[in-house]
Amino acid sequence: MSTTVSADVAPSPPASEAPKRKLLGANPLVRYIIVRFLLIIPTIFILVSMVFIIMRVAGDPITAALGGRLSPEQLAERIHKAGYDRPIIVQYVEYIGQVFTGNFGKSITDGRPISAIIVTYGTATLELAIYALIVALIVGIPLGMVAAYFRDRWPDAILRIFAILWYATPVFFVGLLLKLVFAVWLDILPVAGRASTRTELDLDSLPHPTGIYLIDAFQLGDPGAIGDVLSHAVLPGLALGFLTAGIFLRLVRTNVIGTLSMDYVDAARSRGVSEFRLVRKHAFKPALIPVITVIGLQIALLLGGAVLTETTFEWRGLGFQLTQYLGARDFVAVQGIVAVLAVIVAVTNFIVDIIAALIDPRVRY
Amino acid sequence: MTAEQPPGRPSFWSRLPVIRQLQQSVGLQRGMLIVGLTICAIFILTAIFAPLIAPYGFAQLRDAHGDFGAQDPPGGKHLLGTTVGGYDVLSRVIWGAQTALLAILVAVTLSVFLGIVLGVVSGYIGGWLDRILVVIADAVYAFPTLLLAIVSAIIISQGQSNLFGGILAAGLSITVVFIPQYFRVIRAEAVRIKSEAYVESAKVVGTGIIRIMFRHVLRNATRSLPLIITLNASEAIFTLAALGFLGFGIEPNSAAEWGYDLNKSISDVTSGIWWTSIFPGTAIVLVVVGVTLVGESLNDLADPRLRTRRRASRVPSPGAAVAVVPGATLDDVLSGDALGIVPNETEPR
Numbered sequence: 001m002s003t004t005v006s007a008d009v010a011p012s013p014p015a016s017e018a019p020k021r022k023l024l025g026a027n028p029l030v031r032y033i034i035v036r037f038l039l040i041i042p043t044i045f046i047l048v049s050m051v052f053i054i055m056r057v058a059g060d061p062i063t064a065a066l067g068g069r070l071s072p073e074q075l076a077e078r079i080h081k082a083g084y085d086r087p088i089i090v091q092y093v094e095y096i097g098q099v100f101t102g103n104f105g106k107s108i109t110d111g112r113p114i115s116a117i118i119v120t121y122g123t124a125t126l127e128l129a130i131y132a133l134i135v136a137l138i139v140g141i142p143l144g145m146v147a148a149y150f151r152d153r154w155p156d157a158i159l160r161i162f163a164i165l166w167y168a169t170p171v172f173f174v175g176l177l178l179k180l181v182f183a184v185w186l187d188i189l190p191v192a193g194r195a196s197t198r199t200e201l202d203l204d205s206l207p208h209p210t211g212i213y214l215i216d217a218f219q220l221g222d223p224g225a226i227g228d229v230l231s232h233a234v235l236p237g238l239a240l241g242f243l244t245a246g247i248f249l250r251l252v253r254t255n256v257i258g259t260l261s262m263d264y265v266d267a268a269r270s271r272g273v274s275e276f277r278l279v280r281k282h283a284f285k286p287a288l289i290p291v292i293t294v295i296g297l298q299i300a301l302l303l304g305g306a307v308l309t310e311t312t313f314e315w316r317g318l319g320f321q322l323t324q325y326l327g328a329r330d331f332v333a334v335q336g337i338v339a340v341l342a343v344i345v346a347v348t349n350f351i352v353d354i355i356a357a358l359i360d361p362r363v364r365y
Numbered sequence: 366m367t368a369e370q371p372p373g374r375p376s377f378w379s380r381l382p383v384i385r386q387l388q389q390s391v392g393l394q395r396g397m398l399i400v401g402l403t404i405c406a407i408f409i410l411t412a413i414f415a416p417l418i419a420p421y422g423f424a425q426l427r428d429a430h431g432d433f434g435a436q437d438p439p440g441g442k443h444l445l446g447t448t449v450g451g452y453d454v455l456s457r458v459i460w461g462a463q464t465a466l467l468a469i470l471v472a473v474t475l476s477v478f479l480g481i482v483l484g485v486v487s488g489y490i491g492g493w494l495d496r497i498l499v500v501i502a503d504a505v506y507a508f509p510t511l512l513l514a515i516v517s518a519i520i521i522s523q524g525q526s527n528l529f530g531g532i533l534a535a536g537l538s539i540t541v542v543f544i545p546q547y548f549r550v551i552r553a554e555a556v557r558i559k560s561e562a563y564v565e566s567a568k569v570v571g572t573g574i575i576r577i578m579f580r581h582v583l584r585n586a587t588r589s590l591p592l593i594i595t596l597n598a599s600e601a602i603f604t605l606a607a608l609g610f611l612g613f614g615i616e617p618n619s620a621a622e623w624g625y626d627l628n629k630s631i632s633d634v635t636s637g638i639w640w641t642s643i644f645p646g647t648a649i650v651l652v653v654v655g656v657t658l659v660g661e662s663l664n665d666l667a668d669p670r671l672r673t674r675r676r677a678s679r680v681p682s683p684g685a686a687v688a689v690v691p692g693a694t695l696d697d698v699l700s701g702d703a704l705g706i707v708p709n710e711t712e713p714r
Contacts, residue, residue, distance in 0.1 A: 039500070046504040054516050157393055164661065168653035170603055172610050172627060173646035176634050184637050191635050304511035308607055312631065323611050326515060338512055345508065 032357055040350045047342035048099050051335055052092060061108060061331040095335075099343075104336030109328045114336035117321065122340075123211030124194060125317035128240060128309065129302050131233050133295075135241025136248055141291070143245075144252025149279045151257055159249065166246030171305045175239040175312035182235060190232050192314040199228045236313045240305050247301075251294055255287035262286075285359075293356050299348045303341055398662035404655025411459060412466035421453045423460035423621035439640050446640040448629060450617065454640060458648050460621035464532065465602050465652060471536030472543070472601040473594055479540065480547025481583065487548065488555025489578050499552070502545035514538035514604045518613045532615070535605040543597050550593060551583070558582050595660025599653040606649055623649050 055061070062079045070078070079085050083094075098104055104114035147159040169177075183191040190196070194213055195203065202225055203209060203216045210216055214233070217225040259265060260283045268282050269275075307319030314320070318337060325333040387398055411418060421428065439446040445454040487498045518534035558564060559582060567577050608614040609624025617625055623645040630642035 042500050043504045046501055047508060050505070050508070051516075054513075054520060057520055152393065160661075164654055164657050165650070168599070168650045168657055170606055170610075170624075170627075170646070170649055172607070173642070173649065176627065176630065176642045176646065180634050180637075180639055180642070184634065301509070304509040304607075307511055307515075308610060311611060322512075323515075326519060327612065329519075334516070338516070341512065342508060346504075 029357060033354055036350060036353050036357075040346050043346045043349075044099075044343055045096075047346060048096065048339045049092075051338050051342060052095055055331050055335045056088065056091075061335075099339055104339070105332060107325065107330050107333035107336075109325070109330040109333070114333060117333065118318065118337060118340050120211065121316065121318040121321045124213075124315065125303075125306050125310070125319060127212045127214065127233075128236055128306055128315055128317055129299075131237030132240035132244060132302060132305075132309075135237050136244035139241065140245035140248025141252050144249040145256060145279055145284065147249065147253040148256035148260065148283070149276065151253075156253075160253075163246040163249045166242050167250075169242075170308070171239055171243045172308045172312045174242055175235070175309055178235045178239055179312070189234055193232055194315055195225075195229050195232050199225045236309050236315050239312065240302065240309045243305050244302065247294065248291060251291055252287060255290050256283045259283040259286045289356055289359055292359070293352055295352060299345055303345070394662050394665055397658045398666075401655050401658025401660075401662060404651060405659060408462055408652050408655060409466060412462040415460050415463045419456040419459040421456040423452070423457050424618040425453065425456065445644050448626060448641045450629060452617065452626075454626075454644050457621040457626055458623070458644050461623045461626070461645060461648060462652075464615065464620045464622050465605060465649075468532050468535045468539075468605040469598045469601045471532055472539035472604075473597050475536060475540040476543035476547060476597060477590070477594065480544040481551050483544065484548040484551025485555050485578050485583050488552035489559050489574075489582055491556075495552075498548070502548045505541065506545040506549075508542070510539070510542045510600070510604060511607055513542055514608055515611065515613050517541065518608050532605075532620075535601065535608055535614070539597070539601045539604050543593075543600070546593055546597070547590075550590070554585070555582050558585050592660050592664045595656050595663070599656045599660075602649060602653055602656075 062082060062084060063075060076085075083091065102115060106113050107117065143159055143163075147156045147163075150156045179191055182189045194200070195217075199217070202220060202222070203213060206216055206219055208219075210219075213229045214226070217229045256279060260278065262283075265278055265282050268278060273282070303319070306317060307322060309315065310317045310320035311323060318341075322334065322337050325337070387395070387402075437447040439454075445458065447453055448457070483498060487495045514535065515538075517538040521534040521537060555578075564577060564581050567581050572581075605614065605622065606624030606627070609622045609626075610628045612628060614625050615622045626645040627642055630638070630645075633639075633641045
């Protein structure tokens with residue numbers, strides 16, 4: 001065989017951190033977790049600083065939001081009151097302090113505390129993301145194994161074409177198509193929203209609403225409400241789920257095919273283990289590690305996709321709200337929401353790396 | 366890069382990146398590559414000749430016979446109907462190709478250039494500069510592309526999105542997000558290559574650091590670029606369309622943009638009007654499918670584990686001369702070739 005090159009083209013998991021010398025002793029896993037944890041601090045720091053810099057390039061938030069509507073004197077007064085006329089460095093330090101204490105102040109346009117906005121709408125986005133992830137896992141992983149099993153035969157060809165189509169269709173176009181077929185032509189599912197108005201009122205009257213409508217509907221104990229919430233979730237869940245399912249399919253296929261050519265799989269094959277069992281048992285688990293890593297990276301994609309899905313289906317989550325604030329040029333709200341999202345992404349990636357390290361000892365170094 | 370290879374190699378055409386893989390491919394992979402290339406060619410031709418193909422201008426609302434009318438179904442004067450704003454759907458789909466192509470060109474050019482320079486410098490020089498750049502790249506890489514794109518779109522265009530501002534906003538925001546990808550790939554290669562013997566010998570001869578970086582290291586570090594470029598291109602289309610869809614894109618009288626048209630069709634869909642969403646949406650899907658098919662095939666062809674192999678008996682013999690590599694088949698040599706491991710890398714030894 002070729003001695004020239006090991007084809008390592010596939011994007012490797014973030015292995016770019018410099019190798020740590022014998023900094024922390026004994027257990028490599030503990031050391032890995034500590035190093036990895038220390039690394040999310042600069043990551044979060046860079047992300048929130050980036051948010052701050054980008055938002056402030058445009059000028060101060062008061063002028064951006066209320067520019068045309070107030071006289072210059074009123075503007076100057078508001079700017080002074082909010083402290084935006086102080087040196088930018090002072091404001092930056094204050095902002096970093098806010099990020100670490102989780103207090104982002106109040107939005108300019110509607111005066112609501114940013115943390116309350118995040119909690120209220122974040123749960124809606126979380127609910128949508130969970131539905132999407134379930135769809136993606138149920139659809140993507142088995143189909144990826146099927147594609148690997150039938151490698152280069154017609155089921156594989158069809159599945160790959162489907163995966164490419166899923167990837168190529170923007171999530172909002174999928175959403176519009178689903179709406180057109182199931183909500184308008186067949187008229188079996190609702191067009192938009194998280195629940196019908198009556199159910200929403202019922203859910204809001206609960207003593208301790210979680211904000212996740214499905215859980216709240218179960219609290220309510222009304223089968224009608226549960227059905228209503230679920231029927232509203234189907235189309236957005238599918239639209240956002242397909243986006244990720246295509247990626248999982250391709251990833252599982254590539255990795256299972258990769259592991260199927262490993263020596264230990266060959267050994268199992270020579271012992272007479274069936275090809276189906278090889279795919280399901282021997283090649284599947286090692287192939288899962290990149291999938292788990294990618295689920296972490298998908299969080300960023302899911303959040304981006306959620307913005308679009310929420311707009312398509314008027315799903316009043318964080319993404320929908322974010323575009324509203326962006327449209328109103330309420331940069332205080334935008335800055336707060338984006339900073340929180342950045343922290344969520346960084347923390348998720350950390351958790352995913354730890355899980356990957358627990359599953360595969362080779363990841364620890 | 367291709368121009369300086371030693372003589373006695375295949376013709377100029379077969380050494381061009383994509384043509385070489387086309388010859389190497391077989392079966393399904395060849396089919397995918399050909400379909401992908403065809404779609405891309407149609408897309409580029411449509412974009413270039415949009416003024417000739419499109420029946421009307423992208424912002425045209427009336428002709429000699431009066432106003433177009435809003436939400437007219439397909440047929441007659443308007444082959445694909447008209448939008449809620451009274452534009453001709455077919456014309457906007459065709460003109461939209463031009464906008465999409467421009468956005469791709471801006472994004473790919475900028476991010477390839479910046480990513481490569483940073484990657485080579487960081488990988489070759491190393492040290493604290495390298496560490497800082499790696500941490501920053503990882504942080505940006507984890508950030509939701511779309512959020513970054515929206516925020517930069519607002520800041521670059523300051524609310525009024527003309528053709529230039531809109532495309533620049535989409536292009537720049539994609540650039541910011543994609544630099545880390547090129548950076549990582551090129552840096553990893555640069556780290557690998559800088560310990561190669563021919564780099565050492567270049568240093569011994571007294572070659573300047575810039576020349577080593579960009580002649581010896583960079584030229585041998587570009588093997589996975591075609592794949593990332595195709596990914597980048599489809600990402601550019603998505604981002605442009607998403608910006609338009611969310612209402613932070615290009616205004617309809619500055620340029621035709623598929624995402625904007627889809628945004629305006631949300632309410633149409635609810636009342637069963639399908640032609641305003643299906644056609645621009647399908648245009649996006651087709652272009653991305655074309656680009657992805659090319660990228661996917663190139664990826665498979667570059668990875669020996671995934672490449673469908675030509676049967677040994679069907680291998681043509683002109684490669685006999687290279688079979689002196691002990692135990693290597695023609696395919697292995699070809700794959701080494703396709704991966705950029707060209708003979709000039711080993712020559713100075």
